[in-house]
Amino acid sequence: MPPTAGLPQAPGVYRFRDAAGKVLYIGRATQLRSRVGSYWGDLRDRPRLRRMVPQVARVEAVVCDSVHEAAWFERNLLERSKPRWNRTRGGQEVPVGIRLDPDGPKVVHLHAPGAAEFGPYLGGSQARLAVSGLDRVLPLRYTAERLEGGLRDLARMRGVTTLDRPAFRATIAAVLRRGVDETHAVRESLALLRDRASQNLAFELAGRIQQEIEALDWIVADQKVSQLVAGADHDAYGWSDGLLVRFRMRAGRLDGWEQRPSSHASAQRWLELTPPEWRAFADRNAELARRLH
Template sequence: MAALPALPGVYRFFDAAGQLLYVGKARDLKRRVSSYFQKTHDGTRIGHMVAKIARLETTVVRSEAEALLLENNLIKTQQPRYNILFRDDKSYPYLRISGSTWVAGAAAAQPPDPGHYPRVSYYRGPAQRPHRYFGPYPNGWAVKETIQWLQKVFRLRTCEDTVFAHRTRPCLLHQIKRCSAPCVGAISPAEYAADVRAACDFLEGRSQQVLDALQARMQALADQWAFEQAAQVRDQIAALSTMLQQQAMQAYDDQDVDIIAVQLQDGRACVNLAMVRGGRHLGDRPSFPAHVEDGAALADVEEGAEPAQRVLEAFIAQHYSEVAPPPVLVLGAPVDEALLQALGERWATRVRGVWQPREQRRVWLELAQRNAELQLARLLAEEGSQQARTRALAQALGLDATTPEALAALRIECFDVSHTAGEATMASCVVYEQHQLQPRQYRRYTVEGVTPGDDYAAMRQVLQRRYARLAAALAERGGDDGGDNQARLPDVVLIDGGVGQVGVAREVFEALGLDPGRLVGVEKGEGRKVGLEELVFADGRPKVALGAQSSALLLVAQIRDEAHRFAITGMRARRAKARTGASRLEDIPGVGPKRRARLLARFGGVRGVAAASVEELASVEGISRELAEAIHQALR
């Protein structure tokens, strides 16, 4: 400890096996790390973790902001056992207005140039120039609803550039007054640019300014006796007024605010994030972190704080390390001011936290807290039901898993094989553990070298590929079934099939030296009706019919259906790939997913790409002359 510097940085604790236990940041590494070992923590969560520490690593950084970024990158990528960990969900969606042509005086082109008519679209992913982004939104539904309003009021196009470039007459959206049909020159670039600017002003919260500008524009057109154009602007005003009336309860002085509420109960937590953008409440999004009690206890070694505060700080640090925060955060619990300062340094802006808000902000926070309570209650109810199902299945299979810890550790792997008349055979393996499915541990297996349609041979191949290496590792350890999940033999192996499939699985397990008592088949009942399934055991036990209302059967059906879904989606993707010949494009150096998608969309498939000339290929966005020649040669 004496060698540790009194500088900001990140520290990491490891156990004897090299597994990462905990990641933390500190303004003073020496003081912070020493605090774990200066006091006696016997019988506490802290003491349990400290007793496992065998190695320490530290990284010195220049500022607390850098320490914050490094800490959260390590938490997300390494997933330490004792950190409060929020699920790394999909990126938040944005509304994107494409292109950089905002000059009202742009000349009309014949045929119309898509670059002169920006497109509004739903977007996920990193920002790209020169496009303009609005958001983030809490969910895709909020983005799509906003796009629908923009179509009604401003009639901006939503079609792809390739569709735009090949239109010869207006589409249905123009007929129902949801698009101004720039693809056929029905609106000039100057008029369309005015609509785009108005839409941007609206998205930024300047609704009244947009309304005033439209009214002035309508009056000017009427004074020029351009009554048809004035009527169109009048319809825009009516649509905008209707929308503003419907959103009257959501018109606030604050432009961009995030409201973050936290609720804890029975060792679980829910953080509810509500978003206000452009003065409009866009909705909320709940998050449920893992390791709540352990992480909160370890974070309080040096200074005491409420668990709600630690959970909230963990969410803010992890969420805003990748998403830029708004100027104001309305919080359900106080947080360390240094955290907000570090976020401000990270994004070169000022972030202000408001705790115990007043007036409208207080209403927002109360709504967010209420939603957090409801979401947490729903989660606890679902978890209770799922735990009951796990317990019922363990009892039905005669497993020795009576304690809550043993039930949580119960690991089930389920296999299914899918194909279309023997074509594109694909097998799946899904994993159930900790009372829930574990999508990150799913695996798909491409089955080759077997007779098409031979499900027995396909199952034999998949089980050998799945467990051969594991069996060898177990033999080296002398039968010690320990280690991480990827090197652990499951307690139950479910096979979607009857006596024949289970017999094949038994042969594989016996050849590998594994216990066939773990194998259980799910056999269709009479008439293949749902609820009449029977469990078939490889060790000779008689079949078990659980009953249509059995909690154990509900869990078996849930796992089996997920394995079937995962297998059939992989099979369909492989079959489509084989039938379209997309792999021919994939094999060409320089043709990645985006370029391949553009080529297929432009020419209608691989055959169209193969029939295109070099000049036609080079006209596609992102395709150089040299790459066009390589594609032309490879496909011919």
């Protein structure tokens, strides 16, 4: 039977250990229980995994607040150490940021001159689609005081003037800061445009806008395991029924977790070191670790 009892249908990162405790593989999942269970399904076309699975003696997992956060955590772990059965160090997605320029948001490399104001995000394609969606609803570039003829005509067609500039800029910044109300308003506007395109049989446009909606959801999803500006290094601890779990934040990235038996009295001094913003995350995953132990 697959060792999925106790795993939730939630996004997260999982790792397999052998009988000696060595990490065999690290992966991420949109739904942990389904993804981990799939390794004990039909693997006829995946001979590499067929060789690995019989060696798995224990499954460990961390529940994340979003698929985006899980993607970052997997990347951080694999950049620090690549287990034998993982093919590549790091991940496939490109880390990027978004800078709010005078003519609108722009996807930038994290180490480019001028740096990014928002992020980091995994996936240049996703970030560019999200920026496209923001530009569709809040066309900041059409609000400049001096526009050439073509842009001036497009601004007139869109009903946009220089008076819209402060509101557009403030709303874009609020969305990129994950403002709930502003994000909801932009998402609803995109959904209306998508539905209108579909009603007009412009299915290719409708599909494009749907991609922009999904990309917007990706970049505004909760994500704290990698930070644009590195803060002080720290550890976060969670305890559950005799098991202490430690999460390690270094240079602005959560890049490791370990667990060991511990009495509550022994764990208390470590639990007191956990920053308040990490307590729910650490406690939740200590409970999960206890179920899987």
